[in-house]
Amino acid sequence: MNWTRLYPGWAMFAAMIGLLLFLWGMALPLAALPAPIGPAAEQFADGARITVGLTLIAGSAGVVIGVLAGLGKLSHFGPLRWFCDGYVWLIRGTPLLLQILFVWLALPTIMPEGVELSDFTCAAIALSLNVGAYNTECVRAGILAVPHGQVEAARALGLTPLQTFIDVILPQSMRVALPALANNLASLVKDSSLAYAISVVELTMVGYRVQAESYQPIPVFVTIAAIYLILTTAFTTLTAALEAQLDVGQKR
Amino acid sequence: MGSEADLRPIIEARAVGKRFGSFQALRDVSATFHEGQVTAIVGPSGSGKSTFLRTLNRLEAHDSGEIVIDGIVLGDDIRNLNAIRREVGMVFQSFNLFSHLTVLRNLTLAPMRVRRMAKAAAEEKAMNLLERVGLKTQASKYPVQLSGGQQQRVAIARALAMDPKVLLFDEPTSALDPEMVNEVLAVMRELAYSGITMLVVTHEMGFAREVADRVIFFDEGVILEDTTPEGFFSNPGHERAKSFLSQVRHGF
Numbered sequence: 001m002n003w004t005r006l007y008p009g010w011a012m013f014a015a016m017i018g019l020l021l022f023l024w025g026m027a028l029p030l031a032a033l034p035a036p037i038g039p040a041a042e043q044f045a046d047g048a049r050i051t052v053g054l055t056l057i058a059g060s061a062g063v064v065i066g067v068l069a070g071l072g073k074l075s076h077f078g079p080l081r082w083f084c085d086g087y088v089w090l091i092r093g094t095p096l097l098l099q100i101l102f103v104w105l106a107l108p109t110i111m112p113e114g115v116e117l118s119d120f121t122c123a124a125i126a127l128s129l130n131v132g133a134y135n136t137e138c139v140r141a142g143i144l145a146v147p148h149g150q151v152e153a154a155r156a157l158g159l160t161p162l163q164t165f166i167d168v169i170l171p172q173s174m175r176v177a178l179p180a181l182a183n184n185l186a187s188l189v190k191d192s193s194l195a196y197a198i199s200v201v202e203l204t205m206v207g208y209r210v211q212a213e214s215y216q217p218i219p220v221f222v223t224i225a226a227i228y229l230i231l232t233t234a235f236t237t238l239t240a241a242l243e244a245q246l247d248v249g250q251k252r
Numbered sequence: 253m254g255s256e257a258d259l260r261p262i263i264e265a266r267a268v269g270k271r272f273g274s275f276q277a278l279r280d281v282s283a284t285f286h287e288g289q290v291t292a293i294v295g296p297s298g299s300g301k302s303t304f305l306r307t308l309n310r311l312e313a314h315d316s317g318e319i320v321i322d323g324i325v326l327g328d329d330i331r332n333l334n335a336i337r338r339e340v341g342m343v344f345q346s347f348n349l350f351s352h353l354t355v356l357r358n359l360t361l362a363p364m365r366v367r368r369m370a371k372a373a374a375e376e377k378a379m380n381l382l383e384r385v386g387l388k389t390q391a392s393k394y395p396v397q398l399s400g401g402q403q404q405r406v407a408i409a410r411a412l413a414m415d416p417k418v419l420l421f422d423e424p425t426s427a428l429d430p431e432m433v434n435e436v437l438a439v440m441r442e443l444a445y446s447g448i449t450m451l452v453v454t455h456e457m458g459f460a461r462e463v464a465d466r467v468i469f470f471d472e473g474v475i476l477e478d479t480t481p482e483g484f485f486s487n488p489g490h491e492r493a494k495s496f497l498s499q500v501r502h503g504f
Binding site for chain 2: 147149150152153154155156157158159160163167168171172175246
């Protein structure tokens with residue numbers, strides 16, 4: 001990981017390009033493999049795209065939710081604090097599978113007439129809410145780690161509370177929170193596999209189907225595992241590079 | 253001092269009170285500070301001198317009395333508060349430089365955000381100020397790469413970048429290694445002669461005696477002495493001031 005530390009900008013660029021190339025072109029080398037992998041190459045590629053799509057959407061939404069709820073938990077306004085406490089308590093205290101099933105089966109019954117959610121959308125909502133709750137605690141810890149003197153200095157210079165948050169507190173809290181947020185993102189790549197339960201055809205579901213047709217679980221699941229490893233490696237390279245980028249001006 | 257009547261009052265504190273729980277930090281403190289005046293605020297620790305300074309830009313909210321800065325009443329009105337903080341700069345004991353920003357960005361952040369200055373103009377001004385405090389070559393470094401004395405000089409330059417009418421110094425040399433005190437005092441001395449209004453909470457009696465126009469002695473939350481440096485150091489009126497001075501002198 002020294003390389004990401006030395007050239008964080010290049011590492012981020014390389015990880016992103018690598019991820020895109022992989023998603024776009026992985027069917028080509030897979031197709032060259034013998035059965036049962038070769039004939040199902042396009043299915044593997046589609047499954048990986050769904051998995052990455054879920055991860056990127058839920059990962060981004062989860063960071064936004066985490067920042068908002070993390071701030072909410074530190075608010076002086078009681079009801080907002082209780083709401084955010086309750087949200088984290090609820091999500092962390094129940095299984096992710098149950099949350100996915102709830103959004104898929106129970107949410108449509110309480111939604112207004114005419115609003116249709118696709119299976120993919122349901123999975124993305126449930127995963128966003130789930131990772132958001134875990135991110136909340138990371139963001140809160142990050143904000144608490146910013147020395148109060150930084151806030152005083154910003155306020156004394158005339159920055160508004162919002163400017164103080166955006167220019168001083170958020171960047172400083174993120175470099176504390178980022179390793180933990182990266183951890184949650186790596187979990188999310190794999191947690192997205194639970195979307196198979198609501199018939200989203202993501203990577204694990206593809207593997208299950210292909211082995212069911214071919215009766216050859218070993219090559220199929222090894223391939224699926226390899227794809228997951230490549231995906232998590234790309235995401236962790238990305239976050240490690242981001243960490244190095246934010247790490248400037250820190251004592252070692 | 254003789255021409256005080258001609259000078260415009262810039263800070264007026266009337267019967268200011270502040271308590272922390274059961275501890276009465278300030279008791280009916282009244283004082284008026286005039287434009288261009290350099291005031292040294294001295295006293296034993298816990299006497300309320302830092303608290304008084306911090307009420308003047310509302311880093312601490314006063315409980316009773318009234319504070320008027322440049323004609324604006326200091327209170328809960330956020331617009332008044334932002335207006336006041338633009339005009340009152342502050343230098344802290346522990347510098348409080350923004351650790352995630354370079355020295356240059358530390359100086360340009362508030363002028364760009366609060367005064368809406370263009371980036372090029374803000375940077376030009378910042379470089380001039382860095383030159384003034386002798387740190388022009390350090391502009392692209394991060395605070396953690398500088399010595400304590402250098403950091404405090406940057407902090408002074410950062411406060412000056414907002415063109416404040418008043419500069420508050422809260423024990424600016426107390427956190428410094430002894431060999432770095434003089435470089436900071438030299439910058440403050442130069443500032444004092446430039447005509448800016450300064451309130452300096454300090455334990456540097458040499459600085460108070462040489463540079464200040466006025467010395468205020470705090471004890472147990474009240475102003476016991478408010479006089480000229482000559483008057484205070486050669487002929488203190490109160491027993492408490494005498495014993496404080498003798499203790500400080502024995503320290504030398």
